[in-house]
Amino acid sequence: MAKPKQSAGLVMFRLCEGQCQVLLGHPGGPFFQKKDAGVWSIPKGELDEGEDAFAAAQREFQEETGLVAHGPFIQLTPIQQKGGKIVHAWAFEGDCDPTTIISNTFPIEWPPKSGRQIEIPEIDRAEFFDLPEAKMRINQAQAALLDELAEKLAGQRLA
Template identity: 40%
Template sequence: MATTSAGLLLHRTAAGGRQVLLAHMGGPLWGRRERAWTVPKGVVEPGEDPHVAAVREFTEELGFAPPGADAPDEPLGQVRQSGGKVVLAWARAADVDLAGLPAGPADPVVSALVTGNTATIAWPPRSGRTLEVPEVDRVAWVPVDQARGLVVAAQEALLDRVLALAAPPA
């Protein structure tokens, strides 16, 4: 059975147009890979409401709660990633200032380091050794057009759906 994850995609309007808050997957596997950015998301626990899981996972993955809880979240539907994982997502028009976080690498986008959940992985693969890595190592506000080439391919559909929403206030 496919894993189901739920995520919350923050979006805002900035000088260059619509931007989304993306998370970069942590660990050595994703360090140099293309399309290593994602909607902040995580596994829906058995019996858990997926929207509740999306908000919980945002907080756990990024280490801070999503702002704008008083605004309604817009359902973006679901996508199926190439490995079979189903991702349910919601959009929230909200802004978060990343200036208070330590600066991350500037390539391909200016990002901020975050401290959230960690995972234990076998590294190097099949070596018998383990390594504890962050599930997400940084976040960034990314213009939607640029985000298309950064996110896991199936999640591009979520970006299209965010653009179809009414523009949030600047």
């Protein structure tokens, strides 16, 4: 049996007027142009062969946002997405202007079977959302990461 694909990413959060907000990215390209609910994601990507998951999470966050993450980091429990991919994630407190995010790009054939290649950004836009809104927009399996983050932050405030 083939090993499931592994992915890693970071959840940037900020506290705004007592509310936790998380930074999510909307996937670029023509497939997701008119989609919203359920397609947003934490900045993440696949691990290279033999790569440490935390190192991959930091690399992917920088590639997809143009930002360098600074700890301390909160390790979250890995989740498994619908297609079988396992996502490792860490959260950290930070802030940015989401309109300034610069994502890396990759080529795809568009339109399909046309032989024509176009470059699309991995993330075409990013936004901070409060947790209830983020849970409506994020890939359904990744919502568990947001729930765990909320629990851990609540625990830190009580400690």
